[in-house]
Amino acid sequence: MGFLDNAKDAAEATGEKIGRAVEDTKERISDGAEERKAEADVKKAEADRDAVKAKNEYKEGLRD
Numbered sequence: 001m002g003f004l005d006n007a008k009d010a011a012e013a014t015g016e017k018i019g020r021a022v023e024d025t026k027e028r029i030s031d032g033a034e035e036r037k038a039e040a041d042v043k044k045a046e047a048d049r050d051a052v053k054a055k056n057e058y059k060e061g062l063r064d
Helices: 002-063
Strands: none
Touching: none
C-alpha cells in the first residue's frame, strides 16, 4: 500500500501545482488587460485635456 499512497500523494501534488500554474496564468492575463485599459484611459484623458486646452486658447485668441 505504501507505493499506492506515494503515487496518490505525488498525483495530488502535481494536480495542485498545475492548478496554481493555471491560476497564476489567468491572473497575469487579467493584470495585463487591466494595465492596457489603464493606459488607454490615461491616453484618452490626455487627449481630452489637450482638446480643452486648444479650445480655450482659441477662445482666448478671439477675445484679443
